[in-house]
Amino acid sequence: MSIEQILDVCEKYDKLLHQKNIEIIEDNDTYGNLDHIRWMLNKIIDSINDNKIDSEKFNRWLGFIQGVLWSQEIRTINEMRKDNR
DSSP states (O other): OOHHHHHHHHHHHHHHHHHTTOOOOOOOOSTTOHHHHHHHHHHHHHHHHTTOOOHHHHHHHHHHHHHHHHHTTSSOHHHHHHHTO
């Protein structure tokens, strides 16, 4: 995925979680914590906007984020496949 595509997907997921009233919390000690997922999304968005590009890290984080969204039944595999195009 290009950096632009990663940014678009992260913004889409952040908006989705915001609409579900999920706050942004850095705490990473809770399994399946959607607050932390929102924090991760915002770290990616902020890094891209600040031109601190690490596409390998962003892709790794996005894969993790998508796994959590799937496990929490927020996005399906087919929806995320379309998101990644």
